[in-house]
Amino acid sequence: xxxxxxxxxxxxxxxxxxxxxxxxxxxxxxxxxxxxxxxxxxxxxxxxxxxxxxxxxxxxxxxxxxxxxxxxxxxxxxxxxxxxxxxxxxxxxxxxxxxxxxxxxxxxxxxxxxxxxxxxxxxxxxxxxxxxxxxxxxxxxxxxxxxxxxxxxxxxxxxxxxxxxxxxxxxxxxxxxxxxxxxxxxxxxxxxxxxxxxxxxxxxxxxxxxxxxx
Numbered sequence: 001x002x003x004x005x006x007x008x009x010x011x012x013x014x015x016x017x018x019x020x021x022x023x024x025x026x027x028x029x030x031x032x033x034x035x036x037x038x039x040x041x042x043x044x045x046x047x048x049x050x051x052x053x054x055x056x057x058x059x060x061x062x063x064x065x066x067x068x069x070x071x072x073x074x075x076x077x078x079x080x081x082x083x084x085x086x087x088x089x090x091x092x093x094x095x096x097x098x099x100x101x102x103x104x105x106x107x108x109x110x111x112x113x114x115x116x117x118x119x120x121x122x123x124x125x126x127x128x129x130x131x132x133x134x135x136x137x138x139x140x141x142x143x144x145x146x147x148x149x150x151x152x153x154x155x156x157x158x159x160x161x162x163x164x165x166x167x168x169x170x171x172x173x174x175x176x177x178x179x180x181x182x183x184x185x186x187x188x189x190x191x192x193x194x195x196x197x198x199x200x201x202x203x204x205x206x207x208x209x210x211x212x213x214x
Contacts, residue, residue, distance in 0.1 A: 018116070018170040020045050021211065032170070034078035042164065049123065049164040051107035053144060055191045058085040058166055059101040071207060072185035080165035090162040096131065096151040103192035105144040107162060114140040114176040118168045120147065126165060129157055133166070139177040168187040 018026070020043060026032035034048060042049040059082060067082055083103070088094050096102055112118060118137040121127075128151030137145055147166060151157055159165065 016172060017046050018172055022172075023048065023058050023170060026116075031113045032107050032116065032127060036108065040138050044167070047167040047169045050120070050145065050166040050168055052094075052159060052161050052163050052165045053105040054087055054089065054161050055105045056086050056088065057103040057104055057192045057194055058086065059103075060084055071198060079196070079198060083194045088161040092161050093158045094161060095196060096149065096157045096159060098151050098154050098156065100151065102149050103146060103194070104149070105146055105167065105190060105192045107144075109142075109144055109190070110137065111142040112137060112139055112170075114178070115174075116170050118145075118170050120145060120168055122149075123167055126159075129153065130155075131157065137168075139173065141187065144190045146192050154187055176179070 008174055023032065023043060026035075027034065034050075037043070037048075038051070067079060069079065088093075090107075094104075095100075110118075117139045118135065120132055120133060120135040122133055130151060131149055132152050134151045135145070135147055145166075145168075
């Protein structure tokens with residue numbers, strides 16, 4: 001009991017949110033890989049700041065009345081065609097328009113241990129402007145993190161490629177996961193990828209159930 005209390009006080013508990021000591025230990029042992037880490041102050045007490053990358057996908061309103069996520073039908077307009085791809089150099093600006101979803105990849109490449117997942121949230125300075133994201137990274141994931149951000153306010157906001165934008169909190173779980181044992185739609189990516197909602201396997205089953213009722 002006393003040993004467990006001491007471990008928690010020192011930030012060395014075997015499960016839960018990792019402390020700065022644990023994060024630095026994993027980085028040193030190459031069990032957690034985050035490259036490039038441009039500044040030491042990117043590592044906080046319970047998180048690491050991640051930077052805006054150089055590739056962006058903007059979801060645009062097209063001529064169609066809706067985006068079809070119900071089936072993988074290549075005769076229809078694919079989901080990715082609703083996105084416009086653009087790139088910025090480090091230090092160049094990108095404008096986040098109100099209510100427009102934007103996908104971008106982090107500047108950093110990550111490789112997570114098989115027993116650690118990450119929760120991504122905005123740095124407070126940006127969330128106070130009305131920006132929102134909701135993203136986790138599965139244990140064992142490798143690649144740049146793909147982030148979905150929405151400007152929930154009514155004023156456009158300019159951001160810079162390369163700026164510290166996100167906080168990643170790392171959570172250790174009890175057992176190792178087997179990330180690559182199953183098919184993944186988004187993995188080992190270095191650029192943002194458009195939604196693949198229409199590739200979910202259960203869609204065919206659901207459509208067959210509906211057609212059998214007719």
